[in-house]
Amino acid sequence: MLGLDKKDAVLLVIVAVLTMFAPFILNPFPEGSAMAQFNAGYPDLMQRFVIFGIFAIGFNILFGLTGYLSFGHAAFLGVGSYAAVWMFKLLSMNVIPAIVLAVIMSGLFALLIGYISLRRSGIYFSILTLAFAQMMFALAYSVLTPITGGETGLQLALDDPRILGQSQTPEGNIPVPGLFGFEMRDSAELVIGSWVFTFNLGYYFCGVILLLAFYLAIRIFRSPFGMMLRAIKSNQQRLNYTGINPKPYTLAAFVISGMYAGLAGALMASMDPLAGAERMFWTASGEVVLMTILGGVGTLIGPVLGAGAIKYMENIISKINSDILHSWFAFLPDGLEDFVVTIVYPFIGKGWHLTLGIIFMLVVIFLPGGLVEGGQRISSWLRNRRARRDDRRSKTEPAE
Amino acid sequence: MGILEVKNVGKRFGGLQALSEVNLSVAENSVHAIIGPNGAGKSTLLNCLVGKLIPDTGSVMFDGQSVLGRSPFEINQMGISRVFQTPEIFGDLTVMENMMIPIFASRDGSFRMHAVESVVSESEVVDYAEQMLEDMNMADKRHMHAAAMSRGDKRRLEIGMCLSQKPRLLLLDEPTAGMARADTNNTIDLLKQIKEDRDITIAIIEHDMHVVFSLAERITVLAQGTPLVEDAPENIKGNPKVREAYLGESA
Ligand SMILES: Nc1ncnc2c1ncn2[C@@H]1O[C@H](COP(=O)(O)OP(=O)(O)OP(=O)(O)O)[C@@H](O)[C@H]1O
Ligand SMILES: [Mg+2]
Numbered sequence: 001m002l003g004l005d006k007k008d009a010v011l012l013v014i015v016a017v018l019t020m021f022a023p024f025i026l027n028p029f030p031e032g033s034a035m036a037q038f039n040a041g042y043p044d045l046m047q048r049f050v051i052f053g054i055f056a057i058g059f060n061i062l063f064g065l066t067g068y069l070s071f072g073h074a075a076f077l078g079v080g081s082y083a084a085v086w087m088f089k090l091l092s093m094n095v096i097p098a099i100v101l102a103v104i105m106s107g108l109f110a111l112l113i114g115y116i117s118l119r120r121s122g123i124y125f126s127i128l129t130l131a132f133a134q135m136m137f138a139l140a141y142s143v144l145t146p147i148t149g150g151e152t153g154l155q156l157a158l159d160d161p162r163i164l165g166q167s168q169t170p171e172g173n174i175p176v177p178g179l180f181g182f183e184m185r186d187s188a189e190l191v192i193g194s195w196v197f198t199f200n201l202g203y204y205f206c207g208v209i210l211l212l213a214f215y216l217a218i219r220i221f222r223s224p225f226g227m228m229l230r231a232i233k234s235n236q237q238r239l240n241y242t243g244i245n246p247k248p249y250t251l252a253a254f255v256i257s258g259m260y261a262g263l264a265g266a267l268m269a270s271m272d273p274l275a276g277a278e279r280m281f282w283t284a285s286g287e288v289v290l291m292t293i294l295g296g297v298g299t300l301i302g303p304v305l306g307a308g309a310i311k312y313m314e315n316i317i318s319k320i321n322s323d324i325l326h327s328w329f330a331f332l333p334d335g336l337e338d339f340v341v342t343i344v345y346p347f348i349g350k351g352w353h354l355t356l357g358i359i360f361m362l363v364v365i366f367l368p369g370g371l372v373e374g375g376q377r378i379s380s381w382l383r384n385r386r387a388r389r390d391d392r393r394s395k396t397e398p399a400e
Numbered sequence: 401m402g403i404l405e406v407k408n409v410g411k412r413f414g415g416l417q418a419l420s421e422v423n424l425s426v427a428e429n430s431v432h433a434i435i436g437p438n439g440a441g442k443s444t445l446l447n448c449l450v451g452k453l454i455p456d457t458g459s460v461m462f463d464g465q466s467v468l469g470r471s472p473f474e475i476n477q478m479g480i481s482r483v484f485q486t487p488e489i490f491g492d493l494t495v496m497e498n499m500m501i502p503i504f505a506s507r508d509g510s511f512r513m514h515a516v517e518s519v520v521s522e523s524e525v526v527d528y529a530e531q532m533l534e535d536m537n538m539a540d541k542r543h544m545h546a547a548a549m550s551r552g553d554k555r556r557l558e559i560g561m562c563l564s565q566k567p568r569l570l571l572l573d574e575p576t577a578g579m580a581r582a583d584t585n586n587t588i589d590l591l592k593q594i595k596e597d598r599d600i601t602i603a604i605i606e607h608d609m610h611v612v613f614s615l616a617e618r619i620t621v622l623a624q625g626t627p628l629v630e631d632a633p634e635n636i637k638g639n640p641k642v643r644e645a646y647l648g649e650s651a
Contacts, residue, residue: 003518216516224504224522225515227493231501234490241450241488242561243476243505252513 008218011300015214019207022046023197030194034327037319040312043187043200048311050203050210051267056291056303057210057217058260062253063289064298065226067233068118071126071285072133075113076106076258078140078280080265082147085154085275092165093175095184095205095270099263106262107255114254118247121236133285140277153276177270179205184270202271209267210304213260218300220256229253230298261288290356294363296370305371313356320348401464403428403601404449404569409458411444411625418444419455419625426569426618431595431602433616433633435609437646441625442605443485446573450482451475462569473510481562485573487554489561491547495538498546498557499529499564506565528564536560536590552583556590563594570594572604576611588614613637621645 001009018025027041040046055077063069080102087098117128140148148154156174160167169175177184184202191197220226231239232246239246269275278284287310295306325341325348332340347355367373402425411419419441426432434442447453449460451472460467467475476482481502490498503525508514520526533539536556541549546557555575562570575591576584588611594600595615606612612619612633619636621628623645629636636642 003521005518005520219516219518222518222520223515224508224517224519225513227497227501227519228504230493231490231497234492235488238488238490239501240472241476241482241484242502243473243510243565244501245471245473245510248511252515256515
């Protein structure tokens with residue numbers, strides 16, 4: 001299918017099904033029930049899942065295949081967002097030109113930064129990318145205020161030209177991002193009993209782009225280019241003496257992954273048309289590293305899972321407060337209830353970073369292959385168990 | 401004129417004159433061995449031929465063209481393949497992938513952006529790689545991770561990878577170091593076979609005299625960074641200068 005072998009095609013179908021049915025899958029609990037706060041099927045969060053999924057897929061093309069750990073990839077995310085918002089200001093609110101410009105701009109920035117940073121490898125490469133990203137953050141925050149909006153960020157205004165669109169709507173509002181007449185914020189709701197499912201146009205738009213991005217990543221992984229990138233990670237010396245110049249390969253991987261980041265940045269701006277310097281801050285670059293490692297470096301699906309897991313924790317665990325905890329543990333005797341709540345409290349709300357940190361450490365120590373390795377272990381354990389059971393059965397029931 | 405002409409090469413590491421006034425001419429389609437005690441400068445000389453080191457003085461010509469100042473990948477593209485003293489392969493990749501990379505390199509040059517076609521659809525490369533693995537007697541290992549193989553197999557794979565490129569000059573740095581006797585003999589047979597099958601020039605660094613005398617048509621003895629003698633194998637055995645150079649080491 002689509003030039004993929006069976007295993008990859010199955011993977012693509014799984015991701016497609018998960019993305020398309022996410023409004024159901026992520027909303028398993030009925031509205032108003034105690035568990036409803038674990039629902040993640042609202043447009044805002046679902047958009048973030050797929051946008052960060054795209055960011056991580058692209059990051060993994062560089063880090064997972066070549067082993068070059070960029071610590072400044074958020075810079076390209078920021079460039080993408082700024083470029084997209086500028087398109088909304090100058091051209092029109094259609095997201096397509098915004099995305100195209102964002103991908104081109106982030107690609108150009110990646111070409112320059114990659115060209116310089118790739119003169120070094122290992123930790124020096126990481127530090128160089130970090131330095132570039134922090135420089136860009138500082139510039140965006142101060143000197144470049146006319147272009148970036150500085151501290152307040154870049155926002156749309158009523159007097160923006162929007163030469164192919166309209167500066168303001170007939171009602172005198174700032175227009176919203178859209179796609180040929182449809183607005184990204186358009187949503188439809190489906191109510192079944194006490195379940196509410198929301199289908200948002202912006203989410204589905206991002207979802208389709210995620211599928212395209214994922215498909216392209218599979219093709220890259222399976223191509224001779226992808227094989228050369230893995231060879232760079234494995235033994236650069238041998239590659240050199242085999243007649244391959246590793247530099248342009250690594251640079252190409254760097255630019256491609258920068259363009260993925262720019263695409264993610266443009267989608268962020270398309271869902272919510274503003275861009276701020278904090279998108280380029282080093283913690284944002286660190287986050288995509290965590291996503292990739294948590295999910296499984298160098299695997300196809302890992303980065304998507306990692307992005308989902310981290311965004312879920314960030315948005316769901318951080319919303320749990322002590323009242324909710326008390327209501328959960330109300331069945332315990334009073335003294336014990338308070339004790340349990342005191343113990344759990346540091347891990348929720350603002351303490352979600354602590355939970356993330358612990359989960360991350362556990363994964364790195366016990367599952368170096370990330371969540372993907374966890375999945376593989378579980379499935380091979382199940383397979384073994386079934387095999388053993390069949391074995392036992394065939395022993396107790398000798399063939400007649 | 402040999403296919404490889406080394407003239408007056410010198411290389412200094414700080415206070416150590418690792419090579420001085422090295423002259424070497426390797427005739428086309430011959431097997432030329434370079435021997436000498438530990439630290440004689442054999443690997444250093446090899447590194448000067450493949451772009452890893454740039455000699456301080458002298459010239460290195462391959463097929464009438466200077467190799468000095470070129471990167472290793474450019475020199476490989478000129479037709480020189482190198483096998484390392486410790487096997488250098490792509491350990492994280494499968495044996496089959498290891499074999500395909502040099503084939504891609506010979507076909508497509510040092511860089512080509514083939515990012516969306518799939519590897520398995522490159523039937524020309526796949527077939528040739530299968531054929532090479534067949535020839536190297538490792539077809540059954542094609543899906544194995546290269547790092548999981550025995551040292552002898554890694555060496556065979558590395559030699560196979562170099563041969564797949566049909567190099568005009570094959571450089572081998574102690575290909576049998578650390579090998580069991582049986583593996584060593586296999587390697588000798590393999591190299592003899594290669595020599596029979598095609599036009600290729602081989603320059604081999606080796607400590608094992610059994611290997612040297614089974615293969616070499618010409619031998620250069622290097623001691624303390626300079627060639628001591630260059631002669632046919634039968635004349636090297638009895639040469640008193642050579643004995644002296646080696647005795648210093650074994651004493
Ligand atoms: N990069 C380097 N920097 C400093 N000294 C070096 C370097 N490479 C080699 N040498 C020195 O140069 C001398 C020659 O080393 P070389 O590796 O060429 O010897 P060799 O003949 O290959 O020995 P062996 O048989 O042990 O492999 C040695 O004294 C070695 O320590
Ligand atoms: Mg040596």
